[in-house]
Amino acid sequence: MFRITWLKTLFILGAVLLGALFALPNVLPPHVRDSLHALLPDKPIVLGLDLQGGSHLVWEVDKEDLRKNLVNQLKGDVRLRLWTERKIRHRITVNKDGSLTVTITDPNKVEEAAKALKELAQPVQVGLFGAGGSAPEVEVRREGNTFILRYTEAGIENRVKSAVEQAIEVIRRRLDELGMTEATIQQQGFDRIIVQAPGVKDPDMLKQAVGQTARLTFQLLCDVQPTGAQGERPPPGCVALPDEKDPNRIYWVKTSRRATVEGADLVDAQPSFDGQTGEPVVTFRFNQKGALKFARLTQANVGKPFAIILDGKVVSAPVIQTPILGGTGQISGRFTVEETRVMSAVLRSGALPAKLVVVEERTVGPSLGSDSIRAGITASVVALVGVLIFMVLFYGVFGVIADIALIANLVMLLGILTAFQATLTLPGIAGIVLTLGMAVDSNVLVYERVREEYRAGRSAINALEVGFSRAFGTILDANITTFIAAVVLYGLGSGPVRGFAVTLGVGIITTVFTAYTLTRFLVALWVWKKRPKTLPIASEAKA
Amino acid sequence: MFPLVKLLPVEPNIDFMKWARLAFIASSVAMLVSIVAVFTLGLNFGIDFKGGTLIEIRTQGPADIAALRKKIGALKLGSFELQEFGNPRDVLIRVESTGDEQAQQEVVRKVKKALGPGVEYRRVEVVGPKVSGELARDGVIAVLMALAGVMLYIWFRFEWQFAVGAVAALVHDVTITIGIFAFTRLEFNLSIIAALLTIVGYSLNDTVVVYDRVRENMRKFKKTPLPQVINKSINQMLSRTILTSVSTLVALISLYVLGGEVLRGFTFTMIWGVIIGTYSSIVIAAPLLIWLNARLVDTEEPREGAKVHP
Numbered sequence: 001m002f003r004i005t006w007l008k009t010l011f012i013l014g015a016v017l018l019g020a021l022f023a024l025p026n027v028l029p030p031h032v033r034d035s036l037h038a039l040l041p042d043k044p045i046v047l048g049l050d051l052q053g054g055s056h057l058v059w060e061v062d063k064e065d066l067r068k069n070l071v072n073q074l075k076g077d078v079r080l081r082l083w084t085e086r087k088i089r090h091r092i093t094v095n096k097d098g099s100l101t102v103t104i105t106d107p108n109k110v111e112e113a114a115k116a117l118k119e120l121a122q123p124v125q126v127g128l129f130g131a132g133g134s135a136p137e138v139e140v141r142r143e144g145n146t147f148i149l150r151y152t153e154a155g156i157e158n159r160v161k162s163a164v165e166q167a168i169e170v171i172r173r174r175l176d177e178l179g180m181t182e183a184t185i186q187q188q189g190f191d192r193i194i195v196q197a198p199g200v201k202d203p204d205m206l207k208q209a210v211g212q213t214a215r216l217t218f219q220l221l222c223d224v225q226p227t228g229a230q231g232e233r234p235p236p237g238c239v240a241l242p243d244e245k246d247p248n249r250i251y252w253v254k255t256s257r258r259a260t261v262e263g264a265d266l267v268d269a270q271p272s273f274d275g276q277t278g279e280p281v282v283t284f285r286f287n288q289k290g291a292l293k294f295a296r297l298t299q300a301n302v303g304k305p306f307a308i309i310l311d312g313k314v315v316s317a318p319v320i321q322t323p324i325l326g327g328t329g330q331i332s333g334r335f336t337v338e339e340t341r342v343m344s345a346v347l348r349s350g351a352l353p354a355k356l357v358v359v360e361e362r363t364v365g366p367s368l369g370s371d372s373i374r375a376g377i378t379a380s381v382v383a384l385v386g387v388l389i390f391m392v393l394f395y396g397v398f399g400v401i402a403d404i405a406l407i408a409n410l411v412m413l414l415g416i417l418t419a420f421q422a423t424l425t426l427p428g429i430a431g432i433v434l435t436l437g438m439a440v441d442s443n444v445l446v447y448e449r450v451r452e453e454y455r456a457g458r459s460a461i462n463a464l465e466v467g468f469s470r471a472f473g474t475i476l477d478a479n480i481t482t483f484i485a486a487v488v489l490y491g492l493g494s495g496p497v498r499g500f501a502v503t504l505g506v507g508i509i510t511t512v513f514t515a516y517t518l519t520r521f522l523v524a525l526w527v528w529k530k531r532p533k534t535l536p537i538a539s540e541a542k543a
Numbered sequence: 544m545f546p547l548v549k550l551l552p553v554e555p556n557i558d559f560m561k562w563a564r565l566a567f568i569a570s571s572v573a574m575l576v577s578i579v580a581v582f583t584l585g586l587n588f589g590i591d592f593k594g595g596t597l598i599e600i601r602t603q604g605p606a607d608i609a610a611l612r613k614k615i616g617a618l619k620l621g622s623f624e625l626q627e628f629g630n631p632r633d634v635l636i637r638v639e640s641t642g643d644e645q646a647q648q649e650v651v652r653k654v655k656k657a658l659g660p661g662v663e664y665r666r667v668e669v670v671g672p673k674v675s676g677e678l679a680r681d682g683v684i685a686v687l688m689a690l691a692g693v694m695l696y697i698w699f700r701f702e703w704q705f706a707v708g709a710v711a712a713l714v715h716d717v718t719i720t721i722g723i724f725a726f727t728r729l730e731f732n733l734s735i736i737a738a739l740l741t742i743v744g745y746s747l748n749d750t751v752v753v754y755d756r757v758r759e760n761m762r763k764f765k766k767t768p769l770p771q772v773i774n775k776s777i778n779q780m781l782s783r784t785i786l787t788s789v790s791t792l793v794a795l796i797s798l799y800v801l802g803g804e805v806l807r808g809f810t811f812t813m814i815w816g817v818i819i820g821t822y823s824s825i826v827i828a829a830p831l832l833i834w835l836n837a838r839l840v841d842t843e844e845p846r847e848g849a850k851v852h853p
Contacts, residue, residue, distance in 0.1 A: 368665035375803030383797035396546030437794030485744030492685035
């Protein structure tokens with residue numbers, strides 16, 4: 001078993017070198033890193049927020065608020081359908097459980113009302129990817145001339161889902177505006193959003209930006225528009241606003257209340273395609289109040305352009321083709337499909353469907369982060385040196401072999417973490433230090449077994465051979481159990497703890513690998529060179 | 544003398560079984576006391592599990608804790624704690640959660656306003672009551688899952704008696720460690736759960752190594768009574784157990800001393816875990832096999848003296 005084959009040697013050295021290659025960028029200064037050959041890995045390890053400083057925020061969609069808004073919306077919808085469109089007299093009461101009781105006071109129109117209210121029961125997709133089929137969003141129950149309307153669970157779930165999507169879109173937009181392009185945004189579970197923003201010292205700015213609702217308005221353009229001449233000023237009652245994409249392009253927009261419809265009255269916006277031309281458009285829907293205002297505005301201004309303004313910037317300035325009376329309409333303007341998707345998200349974000357609540361916040365300042373890195377590195381180095389010395393003291397030349405294996409182990413661990421761009425956190429560093437201490441266990445297991453076999457009367461070389469093969473099962477069993485704990489830890493993982501689980505888990509893999517390959521290889525090399533008759537680690541109390 | 548391992552006898556022939564009974568009693572008492580302590584004294588839960596606000600500040604000179612206490616007390620935020628953290632300039636402020644998420648957001652704003660400029664905010668953590676509840680639940684689930692996972696693995700690799708013995712030892716380690724937290728009032732937070740899981744991993748590592756040898760010796764010395772087999776196995780593995788524990792402790796103590804204040808609770812738990820894990824695998828997990836009457840159901844090799852009669 002102690003034969004040294006070229007293939008094996010190459011494989012072992014290759015693995016260690018590969019680890020070193022990937023780990024290398026971590027110790028190079030940035031300018032050297034940038035000048036590396038394109039084929040060489042040049043990315044250092046990713047530092048967690050607790051090491052580089054930054055803010056970790058978790059928002060949750062306020063479901064109570066969402067429910068309240070939905071009930072109000074439903075009320076508005078009922079009014080629009082019954083009174084505004086059909087002049088059906090009715091009475092609405094909001095019940096404690098969030099349902100609406102609609103009593104039709106006009107006995108002749110109950111059937112007509114029933115038909116109108118049925119339209120509200122639009123089906124929505126249920127379950128993942130609509131796997132559960134569809135169910136009505138609103139359930140309508142009739143009892144004589146009263147109707148009870150209630151959002152179904154599927155309906156509310158659907159709204160939470162789209163609220164989260166919308167909120168993610170808003171947050172992404174806001175962060176881009178703030179120049180935080182490094183921030184990551186992701187959905188957590190069903191109704192939460194995690195934002196990780198490196199380098200953010202004061203998350204208040206972030207919270208404000210996300211918390212406040214985007215202001216969306218529809219405003220008529222002024223009759224005169226800028227020509228681009230020097231010193232131009234907008235006419236009275238007008239204001240100059242820049243184009244969203246091209247800040248040099250200026251629109252003059254009317255400011256009067258009569259010429260403005262608030263986006264807060266917008267209920268929904270979706271990317272879609274024009275029924276006739278097939279071009280990508282954005283369809284939108286107002287609530288009752290908005291629908292009325294929008295109808296009035298468009299009726300009086302057919303053929304004129306109006307501007308869709310988000311946070312003081314003109315998103316688009318289409319021409320009103322026909323009066324929009326039903327509270328729904330579409331925005332067309334030679335958009336791409338992607339643009340309509342973004343725009344509808346933006347439009348929806350103009351009317352955030354519910355409050356977002358910060359449920360968790362963890363911010364680490366840059367000074368603590370760099371202190372932690374320094375402390376972590378110092379502790380790791382001292383731990384490494386301590387363990388190296390300990391092993392040499394106890395095992396002499398075999399300790400040196402264990403030390404070489406330990407260093408190779410560390411290099412590979414670092415290389416793997418870097419290659420997979422795993423995030424290194426402070427607990428992650430703790431995991432590395434723990435690996436340092438525990439990695440020599442495999443060597444100790446082998447050496448102690450060798451000592452036993454030697455004591456039992458085997459020759460030095462034979463004891464080494466048998467020691468290795470017999471200890472290996474134990475090494476595997478012992479490491480697998482720790483690995484199980486690491487996997488569970490990863491599953492539990494939130495941020496930093498997960499970093500610990502990752503280093504611990506990867507550390508176990510590299511430990512078993514080095515024990516099985518490198519240590520054995522080095523011992524074989526020693527045997528080949530020394531042809532030993534006795535073992536330097538044999539107990540002096542030899543029987 | 545050199546290398547030092549020469550001084551470690553390969554098989555020291557210590558009679559551990561003599562001590563096992565005493566260790567059992569001591570450990571049972573310690574576990575009982577721990578459980579009572581956890582239920583009477585309770586644990587000093589950190590904001591991860593209780594919800595609340597944690598702010599670490601650095602003042603320009605040595606911090607005047609009394610003045611800070613007065614300033615924050617004037618805000619009437621409810622119960623709060625101040626604590627020097629690592630050095631005289633760093634102070635940890637903990638404010639207990641009193642209201643919902645919205646109220647907690649106010650706490651940070653108010654504290655920042657009260658302390659004014661000239662204070663550096665090194666760390667701000669706010670955990671809402673909802674999230675803290677979930678974290679606590681997830682933590683308990685994680686520890687139970689880890690126990691179940693390793694139990695299954697050992698059952699699969701050994702026999703059921705070994706699985707029960709190992710898990711009993713782990714429950715012992717975890718219970719007493721939590722008990723220590725009840726007595727010392729050290730903060731019990733998410734990183735402590737991580738440490739507990741690592742202890743589970745480490746202690747098990749130790750136990751499995753001893754069990755491995757017990758199994759091997761049970762096959763080798765079929766006629767020898769179990770207590771002697773177990774004692775022999777522990778003795779054979781003793782030098783390994785000591786060396787690995789010392790090497791791990793060397794690394795962990797370095798981390799405890801130099802790794803910074805944030806990691807201290809975690810490292811403390813780990814150091815303690817290595818000690819108790821080593822203890823339990825030697826004098827709890829292994830002797831338990833006697834009680835459980837461990838036997839090998841081996842199909843690999845025919846038992847000695849087995850004969851096939853026609």
